[in-house]
Amino acid sequence: MRFILRRLGFYLIAFWVSITLNFLLPRFMPGDPVSRMFARTQDRMQPEQIEALRRLLGVDDRPLWEQYIGYLHNMLTGQMGVSISRFPTPVTEVIASQVGWTLLLGGTALVIAAVLGNLLGILAAWRRGGAIDSALPPILIFIGSFPYFWLAMGALYLFGVTLGWFPIRHAFSDTIEPSFSWEFMSDVGMHLVLPALTIVLVSVGGWMLGMRNTMIATNAEDYITMAEAKGLRPGRIMFRYAARNAMLPSVTSFGMSLGFVVGGALLTEVVFAYPGVGYQLLNAVQGLDYPLMQGLFLTITAAVLLANFLVDILYVRLDPRVRSN
């Protein structure tokens, strides 16, 4: 329990830091974001919009601490202002409409990569020097060396443009009305293949190598020898004795990667024009939509922190050493 409370306190601090960062960035950066934005959107801005924006970005005349209190209050009550590029939609609404796609894409890719990578790692460590162990790691390291977006664009060109097997952009075809029909679901699935596959391709190597190296250490433990001496089946020893004890670091990196799901899919979403949070963040940055930018960053951070907190709770369940402390 103490462990959980400590972690919770830590995540609250981290969240506070990201809000404060959001607050300070536009106020202390060289150049004035509001005037930059005026230059771009002179005619389209309403007076009340300008006023709200000034307050959000701290160009009003109140003392700094008063602005800060007001800002904290707004953020904690979910008042993130109104999007500029999609006026007059509130920022929260814009985000809500997109977060689902990101979770779908990132979640699918993460689960596939983690399961596949860990399985490969277990097998590689179990048969040291075997085919999987000697051939796969160098190949995966080499693939992992390519910039992610480059591989994604390559895949897009090869499978989307040249071969035409998969659709090249968006999350579903414009011609189909979103519904829970089989037609729509399969269309979404087809749009998901390329983005998810490219993420799996670059991330599976990390999972595999991590698992392999931990498992090699576990394989040398006495209880493995004991299990063999008892005459247990190799499959049972491999999964229930060795792999099970080598899983803990993977659980931790799973928590870290859940962060990647929301934030890191940015490049994927940009390349495939997938309508998720990351794609929207880049659009907001390019359109100088500061309220939306800040709202998105906070949402992403909150998601990352929440995911890590959940993993911490899981950890208490998995590792008795944490409980006893």
Added chain:
Amino acid sequence: MTSSIATTASTVSGETLAGSRPGNPVGLMPDGGGALPPQGSVRQPNRTLLHGLLTNKKAMAGTAILLTFIALALFAPLLFPDNPSKITGMASQEPDAEFWLGTTAKGQDVLALTIHGARSSLLVGLTVGFASTFIGILVGLASAYFGKFIDEALSLTTNVFLLLPGLPLLVILAAFLPPGLGTVILVLVVTGWAGSARVLRSQALSIRSKDFVAAAVVTGERPMRIMFREILPNMASIVMGTLLACIIYGIGAQAGLEFLGLGDVSTVSWGNNLYWAGNEGALLTGSWWVFVPSGLCIALVAFSLSLINYAVDEVTNPRLRKIARRKIQTTKPVAAGKRGAA
């Protein structure tokens, strides 16, 4: 008096280290005990690391690739004295005798762009790598040496920075700061230092608890000396690994940032080459030669660094070494036999 105890302390350091590496092939121990000058025995682990790397095929291959790129970057102005962005040929020409890698949609020579691009990409990657590792070393050593409040505060900062989602933070920072090479470096260091700090701190902590550090404290050595002369040399391999990982991060993240159009678009670098390739629709028109070289270069550099990193791991962690399979292990003889059978 002080010097003789210091000598003993550093001898202990050598022994502890050799002892902690069970599979050390030659069984390298400090040769003469007390007869050695202090810094000689402190440097011992570095020399073994270097020796191990020089005989490791992966390390040599990685170094060769890396040096080739560094040489290309250095000699780029001699090879292509013209401004690489200058339009020299027809638009979207396929590779031929005149333009070995073809031309872009604007008519620029892709080979010149690629070789000149190495300059900015390697410069940013190396700067970011060294800067992040340096901050990581400072934070890690200070945390481990001083402990208590300082450790708590530094660890908290490190962990918060680790948790803040990197790429979105990168994008936000790049959006607020004025564009330029300095901004890119600054942003990458801000988002990249925390990872190295965490790794280096935990390693420094374990060395901090060793007897030879306690001995150094008792002899009244200055904190700076203990941190940089006693603790730091003993974690050389981890520092090296961290540095390589940071450089890889720097090169990759710069390319990503520039690809999104958030870098300094006016400079020639691999990331910007790819940004323009994407912008001019190189792939949609089938001009693969504009798109492939820069990406391949990033991959080759990152791969060479990974190879060296992997080799450092192999040299310092005997369990990962291939030959170590049938070796007689004094600590776990049964386990070693089992693994040979499996």
